Amino acid sequence: MVIHSDSHIVVRQISGEYISKDEILAQYQAPVRGLLESILDATILQINRKENSQADELSKLVQNSSDLNSSVYFEELQTPSTDRTKILCIDSPDNWMTPFIAYLRGGTLSEDQNKAKYLKHKAAHFFLKNGQLYRRTFSAPTVKCVDPVEAHHCLWVVHEGICEDHLAAKALAYKIIRQGYHGPIIHSDFVSYVKKCLQCQKFNNVPKQSPSLPVSVLSPIPFAVWGIDIMGPFP
Template sequence: MCGVGLILSSPEGFKIFQAIRFEFPLTNNEAEYEALLAGMELARSLEAKHLRAFSDSMLVVKHFSREYEQRDPRIKAYAIKVEDSSLSFDTFELSQIGRQNNGRADALSRLALAETQNLTGSIYLTEAKMPSIEKKECLEIRQGSDWMTPLWNFLEKGILPPDRREALKIKYRASSYMIINGRMYRRSVSQPLLRCLNPEEQRQALEAVHEGICGEHLAGRSLAFKILPQGFFWPNVKADSVEYAKKCVQCQLFATVPKQPPEEMTSVLSPIPFIVWAVDIVGILPTSTKQTKYCIIAIDYMTKWVEARPLSTITEEAAKKFFLEQIILRFGIPKTCISDNETQFIGNKFRKFLHYFGIE
């Protein structure tokens, strides 16, 4: 395992520091080429048009100027890739710099092999899984449709949906978007242009920000507010962030469980189980077997245990039988029976029944 470092600097003095850790074996010259290609790719992703590159490897510089001949097949492949990448810029220069003047890049290469927690927030660390010359170039093909398709069709080809209301909506929304080099961006009032993401890129952005190398396993809204300043956008970013955070396994296993109850705590109405019961009758219900279309229910005030029985008729005898068989014989004689004073619970027979057992 080895590492390289690169520094990208703008004419105004803005600098980006990047350390790259390679998880495959390579020689010193190949590492120099990898650093150069990574810097060119970073500059191209920032829409740079003019690039001046400096390297302390005389071999890399002489290969690019064709003063030296490339004999090793891998080095030759690296040199060809550098030439192809240089065509992405309007102007590109590669110059040699002395090792004594390249101390910061050398320090970054050593930091690439350090532990992640030792890196400061101003240094970006990336890991390379395979050599650049082995990566297959692929064209981006827009297949299917997503939320960007109607906007893309209007901005690029002037095509609008046939429905007049939808067409007006697309026209209104399109004023906030623009296409640059085959990418759609959204204009923002207080931020730079935000790159619009398709569904696959949305998933990658959520994964990288939530649980990536610098991920903090943020909750839904915080996750969305961290994605937007990174320069990415899609319409449902807040809702998708909330759903993604809910499905994170690590968050479910190790997140702090809130101890605060969801509502204000209330006193327990009954300190002893099966002492206070509330009874009521539900109906009329759809007629079932044995012509039952009512239901008598009793709930214990402390445990919230429910007892229920279907009834075909609602009489005092039925209420008496239910209370005897499913309350008294199963849980003992309660102290209090609470009802809404329906006829079945305030008649003489039911009152005498409760008085016989000493139930209020």
């Protein structure tokens, strides 16, 4: 990967020739170096600003956004992308997988007979492998069970992650299952998750109204009016 930049300071700081004394630049420098180290062969080169005119014009588009076509959209960042709070989980709370893991490991059941019967019935679809809970399925390969936090992350990655597909609710759930993950939130909350997506609400195709008013079909006698739906051809 060859990266071109017209900033003399950025190129020298990334290469290590300059020391980043600015706190804001240092916050951006750390993740950039981490990403470059993960690439097998990456080089950053400095070019003249005249040779970077196309990217320079793109960066100035937002200044003249009022003169652009309405089909061009901008996303305004209210806070810097480096302001992300890191949370370390020091305690793993119980979740929906806890009773299944306890039963498969040591046969532990709830004192409630109804809950114990339900757990024994559902546990036939699950098994443990290297301490991880998996679920057997009929129409897909064996899927990995995830807790609510991991399930929410799966929804985010598939819906608006690196590919930014912004899939509909049903397609989103099927794609996550095909990727090999299972969790209650995937089945129950994917509809509400898509409805809360800001980009889907802004740019989704809105169903249009019928070009004419609906008219009731009156029939004086049985079978006076026939209706048929033409569909196909199907494979």
